[in-house]
Amino acid sequence: SQTIHQWPATLVQPVGSPLSLECTVEGTSNPNLYWYRQAAGRGLQLLFYSVGIGQISSEVPQNLSASRPQDRQFILSSKKLLLSDSGFYLCACPNTGPEPLHFGNGTRLTVT
Amino acid sequence: GENVEQHPSTLSVQEGDSAVIKCTYSDSASNYFPWYKQELGKGPQLIIDIRSNVGEKKDQRIAVTLNKTAKHFSLHITETQPEDSAVYFCAASIREYGNKLVFGAGTILRVKS
Numbered sequence: 001s002q003t004i005h006q007w008p009a010t011l012v013q014p015v016g017s018p019l020s021l022e023c024t025v026e027g028t029s030n031p032n033l034y035w036y037r038q039a040a041g042r043g044l045q046l047l048f049y050s051v052g053i054g055q056i057s058s059e060v061p062q063n064l065s066a067s068r069p070q071d072r073q074f075i076l077s078s079k080k081l082l083l084s085d086s087g088f089y090l091c092a093c094p095n096t097g098p099e100p101l102h103f104g105n106g107t108r109l110t111v112t
Numbered sequence: 113g114e115n116v117e118q119h120p121s122t123l124s125v126q127e128g129d130s131a132v133i134k135c136t137y138s139d140s141a142s143n144y145f146p147w148y149k150q151e152l153g154k155g156p157q158l159i160i161d162i163r164s165n166v167g168e169k170k171d172q173r174i175a176v177t178l179n180k181t182a183k184h185f186s187l188h189i190t191e192t193q194p195e196d197s198a199v200y201f202c203a204a205s206i207r208e209y210g211n212k213l214v215f216g217a218g219t220i221l222r223v224k225s
Binding site: 043100108 | 116201216
């Protein structure tokens with residue numbers, strides 16, 4: 001089974017500062033990887049997914065980008081944070097096969 | 113694309129009572145429907161899922177029903193306990209597209225003891 005590590009757990013950043021959130025996965029190789037965002041009091045929105053190294057698909061236009069430099073590493077970045085980037089960011093991957101999807105414990109980002 | 117609506121947004125029940133959360137989906141091609149439970153400060157945890165070739169699935173106090181014709185599915189929790197208090201999310205996806213889940217907005221369940 002897969003184990004998902006996300007850090008940091010919480011982060012407070014000023015508007016205009018850069019962002020880098022990291023997700024690493026232990027388990028089977030070449031997993032599909034996903035970044036979701038959860039705004040306060042709302043459901044989860046898919047931001048990016050990756051089916052392999054260097055392969056990133058963006059689901060919504062936004063101020064963020066993602067990269068997958070290694071098989072089990074997925075990074076969410078921004079060059080300049082906006083207030084609207086605040087939220088709970090979750091990395092996910094399937095346990096085995098295409099489903100079910102399992103989530104890490106997330107990073108709570110507050111942009112001030 | 114797929115759109116998932118979830119009701120109610122909040123639900124309060126007395127300990128021991130049943131709780132029901134309902135979701136509707138828009139894309140008839142969706143064929144995988146998981147339910148997640150999220151506790152404060154944690155990522156969502158899968159509690160049960162159902163595929164479109166099945167109408168009902170049970171796991172102890174939790175059950176999910178699916179009506180493909182009406183495009184809705186429901187989570188049923190019986191004999192609720194205080195530890196069932198959490199936010200519950202339904203989701204839908206088309207398996208051929210992997211795990212691109214579309215989530216409902218969530219239901220805050222409070223079980224009063």
